[in-house]
Amino acid sequence: MDYGIEDKEQETLVRLRGRLTFNDHAKLRALIREMLQNKAKRQVLDLSTLEFVDSAGIGMLLIAREEMANADKQLVLRSAAGQVKRVLTVAQLNKIVTIED
Amino acid sequence: MNELPEVPGLETARVLVVDDNRVNRHLLQALLERGGVTRIEMAEDGNDALARLGTFRPDLILLDLMMPNLDGFEMCRRLRAIPLWKDLPVLVQSSLNRAEDRAKAFAAGATDYVTKPINAVELLARVRIHLQNRALLHDLQCFRDRTESELSLARKMQERLMPSPERLAEAEAAAGVDIAAHFAPSSELGGDFWDLRHDAGERGPSRTMLYMVDFSGHGVGAALNTFRLHAICQQMDVSGLTPAEFLATVNRRLCALLPNGQFATMLAGVVEPAENRFVYASAGSTRPMVWAPGDSAPLLGDSAGLPLGLLASAEYEERSLPLPPGGRLFLYSDGAIEIPVGNDVLDEPGLAALVAERMGETDGGRLLDGLLERLRAIGPIDDDLTALLLTRKG
Numbered sequence: 001m002d003y004g005i006e007d008k009e010q011e012t013l014v015r016l017r018g019r020l021t022f023n024d025h026a027k028l029r030a031l032i033r034e035m036l037q038n039k040a041k042r043q044v045l046d047l048s049t050l051e052f053v054d055s056a057g058i059g060m061l062l063i064a065r066e067e068m069a070n071a072d073k074q075l076v077l078r079s080a081a082g083q084v085k086r087v088l089t090v091a092q093l094n095k096i097v098t099i100e101d
Numbered sequence: 102m103n104e105l106p107e108v109p110g111l112e113t114a115r116v117l118v119v120d121d122n123r124v125n126r127h128l129l130q131a132l133l134e135r136g137g138v139t140r141i142e143m144a145e146d147g148n149d150a151l152a153r154l155g156t157f158r159p160d161l162i163l164l165d166l167m168m169p170n171l172d173g174f175e176m177c178r179r180l181r182a183i184p185l186w187k188d189l190p191v192l193v194q195s196s197l198n199r200a201e202d203r204a205k206a207f208a209a210g211a212t213d214y215v216t217k218p219i220n221a222v223e224l225l226a227r228v229r230i231h232l233q234n235r236a237l238l239h240d241l242q243c244f245r246d247r248t249e250s251e252l253s254l255a256r257k258m259q260e261r262l263m264p265s266p267e268r269l270a271e272a273e274a275a276a277g278v279d280i281a282a283h284f285a286p287s288s289e290l291g292g293d294f295w296d297l298r299h300d301a302g303e304r305g306p307s308r309t310m311l312y313m314v315d316f317s318g319h320g321v322g323a324a325l326n327t328f329r330l331h332a333i334c335q336q337m338d339v340s341g342l343t344p345a346e347f348l349a350t351v352n353r354r355l356c357a358l359l360p361n362g363q364f365a366t367m368l369a370g371v372v373e374p375a376e377n378r379f380v381y382a383s384a385g386s387t388r389p390m391v392w393a394p395g396d397s398a399p400l401l402g403d404s405a406g407l408p409l410g411l412l413a414s415a416e417y418e419e420r421s422l423p424l425p426p427g428g429r430l431f432l433y434s435d436g437a438i439e440i441p442v443g444n445d446v447l448d449e450p451g452l453a454a455l456v457a458e459r460m461g462e463t464d465g466g467r468l469l470d471g472l473l474e475r476l477r478a479i480g481p482i483d484d485d486l487t488a489l490l491l492t493r494k495g
Contacts, residue, residue, distance in 0.1 A: 022318055052446065054439060054484065055317035055366070062411065063362035083446050091366070091385035092407045
């Protein structure tokens with residue numbers, strides 16, 4: 001997994017690329033630290049170019065959600081497609097995270 | 102900063118000096134003694150050296166190459182052929198100093214090479230380094246051996262979380278079903294788990310609750326969670342619970358235990374013979390598949406639901422699929438649908454198509470084996486893979 005961060009006026013946009021799996025733990029930890037340092041309240045993860053997520057990857061997104069909440073920020077998962085969208089849907093994660101198309 | 106470990110006592114290290122020249126042997130001995138080595142033994146040629154290995158058990162060999170009877174090259178080759186000595190440091194000390202000689206010595210299994218005349222400081226420094234490397238390698242090997250034996254024990258314990266053949270046979274007879282099961286963690290331990298509970302029916306109709314669980318991640322952490330879940334399920338009286346109530350109760354208990362970021366998907370269900378249905382609830386598990394004799398493709402059930410351990414107040418929906426006598430139910434962990442195919446993954450429709458190819462197979466065990474073989478041929482399965490095939494007796 002790979003990511004790029006773009007600071008906008010109202011939100012921080014983080015574009016995730018590739019596969020988010022068990023092996024990306026350290027990388028996602030680093031990303032969460034960067035997101036916590038950003039001023040914007042809304043931290044958007046753009047998932048449109050994320051090809052695959054496994055259960056450990058979902059776990060990391062949930063950790064990000066909690067860390068943002070603890071820092072009074074909001075995590076948004078945006079534009080998931082393909083397998084990633086299917087996984088988010090079957091796990092009904094919209095019940096606990098903000099998910100946007 | 103990590104301090105490098107002390108050189109494992111030069112004073113306790115055993116060094117075997119192999120040289121046909123007596124003067125050289127004594128020179129090397131004096132040099133080693135000056136450096137603090139106290140346990141030194143001498144050999145006059147390759148044969149003599151090999152004969153002393155077993156009793157002296159050296160930590161390092163200082164080896165001359167040009168010797169009568171058995172030279173250093175051949176001795177080194179023979180030494181390396183003995184598994185016990187394949188990692189023993191062999192420091193060649195020779196007057197041969199052409200590149201070809203060095204290459205030949207390394208090809209024969211030498212660890213290092215110094216040329217005569219010997220420089221005392223350099224030789225001792227190299228001896229020290231090789232003994233240190235050997236000690237580090239030994240530590241690593243011990244750690245690895247211990248970890249392997251612990252994991253292997255844990256693996257046996259994990260396998261015993263699942264029904265024993267006897268308990269399975271009992272439940273199969275009582276519930277009128279046959280169950281074929283497959284459990285393959287991606288490493289020694291896995292985050293998958295399945296079980297069944299049979300109620301004889303003192304407080305209602307007799308029934309069997311079947312469930313399959315897949316914890317997020319894999320490996321030791323996920324495996325520890327399967328033990329937690331097993332304990333939770335064992336303590337519960339499930340006889341009065343619907344599958345949805347069962348999941349909601351397990352979820353509440355898991356929520357209190359799991360750290361943030363860990364969760365489990367789970368499917369629990371009951372075969373209802375009178376209704377010819379499989380009634381189930383799902384916490385974000387994979388989609389269950391059913392088919393009846395004569396069907397051309399499996400029917401996929403809905404499995405949407407919040408995974409366990411994320412929200413204590415979660416409630417689960419009761420769903421059902423037809424399961425007439427002779428009908429089959431197929432449950433599997435996500436390892437089976439996350440196999441990469443091109444830029445995408447196999448996914449449920451892809452798996453259903455593979456199942457459809459094999460629906461004519463009457464023997465459940467053979468059907469499952471054939472399917473798994475086909476899955477492994479598609480691509481690498483880098484997650485735990487558990488699969489259950491239940492056949493209702495006709």
